[in-house]
Amino acid sequence: SYVLTQPPSVSVAPGKTATITCGGENIGRKNVHWYQQKPGQAPVVAISYDSGRPSGIPERFSGSNSGNTATLTISRVEAGDEADYYCQVWDTGSFVSFGGGTKLTVL
Amino acid sequence: EVQLLESGGGLVQPGGSLRLSCAASGFTFSNYVMSWVRQAPGKGLEWVSTIADSAGFTFYAESVRGRFTLSRDNSKNTLSLQMNSLRAEDTAVYYCARTPYSGSYHFDSWGQGTLVIVSS
Numbered sequence: 001s002y003v004l005t006q007p008p009s010v011s012v013a014p015g016k017t018a019t020i021t022c023g024g025e026n027i028g029r030k031n032v033h034w035y036q037q038k039p040g041q042a043p044v045v046a047i048s049y050d051s052g053r054p055s056g057i058p059e060r061f062s063g064s065n066s067g068n069t070a071t072l073t074i075s076r077v078e079a080g081d082e083a084d085y086y087c088q089v090w091d092t093g094s095f096v097s098f099g100g101g102t103k104l105t106v107l
Numbered sequence: 108e109v110q111l112l113e114s115g116g117g118l119v120q121p122g123g124s125l126r127l128s129c130a131a132s133g134f135t136f137s138n139y140v141m142s143w144v145r146q147a148p149g150k151g152l153e154w155v156s157t158i159a160d161s162a163g164f165t166f167y168a169e170s171v172r173g174r175f176t177l178s179r180d181n182s183k184n185t186l187s188l189q190m191n192s193l194r195a196e197d198t199a200v201y202y203c204a205r206t207p208y209s210g211s212y213h214f215d216s217w218g219q220g221t222l223v224i225v226s227s
Contacts (some may be wrong), residue, residue, distance in 0.1 A: 001169075031211035035152070042202055043152065049211065053199040083172050091210040095166045096142075096154035 002091040006101035011105040018074040020102045022087030025068060030089045032070040034063060037101075046085065047072060052081045074104070082106045110134040111203045116221030123193050127221060129186040129203030132174065137161075137181035140206040142214060143188050145199035145223075153199070157206055171197075172206040193225045 005006040005023040022032060032050050035043040045054050047063035050070065060075045074081055087099040115127040127143070156177040158165045165177050169188040185205040186203055200222050204214035 031213075032212040033211070033213070037152075042219055043154065043214070044217070045213065045215055048213055048215070049209070054215070084151075088152075088213060095157065095168075096153045097152065101151040 001094040002089065002097045004087055004089065004097050006048065006085075006102045007088060007104045008100070009064040009105065011107055012074075012077050013107045014079060015076055018077050018081070019103055020074075020085050020104065022070040022072070022099050023068055024070075024089065024097075027068055027070050027089065028066045029044040030065075032063070032065050033088045035086045035088065036067045036081075036083045037086065042087065076107055077104075079106050109205065111216060111218035113132045113201065113203050113204065113221040115216045116201065116223045118224045118226065119193055120227050121194060121225055123225075124175075124189070124191045125223060126191065127188040127190065127201055127203075127223070129188075129218060131186065134205070136179075136184040137165070140208055140212065141186045142204045142206040142212075143177065143186075144202045144204055144214065144217075145197075146202070146220075147196070147199040149182060150199075157212065159187070166226070177219075193223075195225050197223060198225045199223060 013077045034047040036046040037043040051063040052063040064071050074094045088100045110132045114131045142157040156167045159175045174192045179186050200220040201221045203218040205216040
């Protein structure tokens with residue numbers, strides 16, 4: 001199976017920039033999708049196809065993907081951004097893989 | 108507005124069976140690949156199964172292959188997951204998710220989930 005590695009937690013002060021990484025072998029060759037999940041809620045797509053931002057997602061959210069690391073960046077972090085974030089790829093071998101998730105804490 | 112409404116969750120004994128359903132509305136159901144994703148209590152997301160728009164193919168995670176069967180009824184806009192030989196580790200919230208393809212599969216709309224508890 002294709003393994004995706006995320007840091008368990010990231011902490012950031014309000015107004016600062018949060019960076020959440022997703023590591024995988026040659027992940028830069030795949031399309032990476034990011035989901036935001038707030039407590040008690042279903043996940044929502046935050047970023048699709050590496051850097052696409054669905055309607056309703058603030059411009060503060062951006063994504064990049066190269067080499068062995070994909071990155072979700074949240075600028076000017078707000079208290080409402082506090083959530084769990086998951087990366088996901090589709091791979092012909094394992095079909096769908098999720099990262100273990102990163103808990104974003106806004107200090 | 109896309110809506111996905113799951114039902115059928117509940118408490119079941121180990122070795123038992125349960126059938127989950129997902130009622131879809133707000134989009135042309137027959138045009139989309141659909142999936143189930145689950146989340147054990149306090150844990151991360153785990154992909155379970157995916158079915159083609161025409162039901163021409165299905166894929167299963169190794170953890171459920173041979174025990175779970177995914178099907179769909181495009182005339183009723185309904186997705187179903189038959190779960191047999193349930194184990195404690197199948198305890199989770201099960202989400203129905205629309206799974207569009209444009210070079211890659213991802214989950215662009217999710218239901219609110221239905222809780223399955225496998226326990227004696």
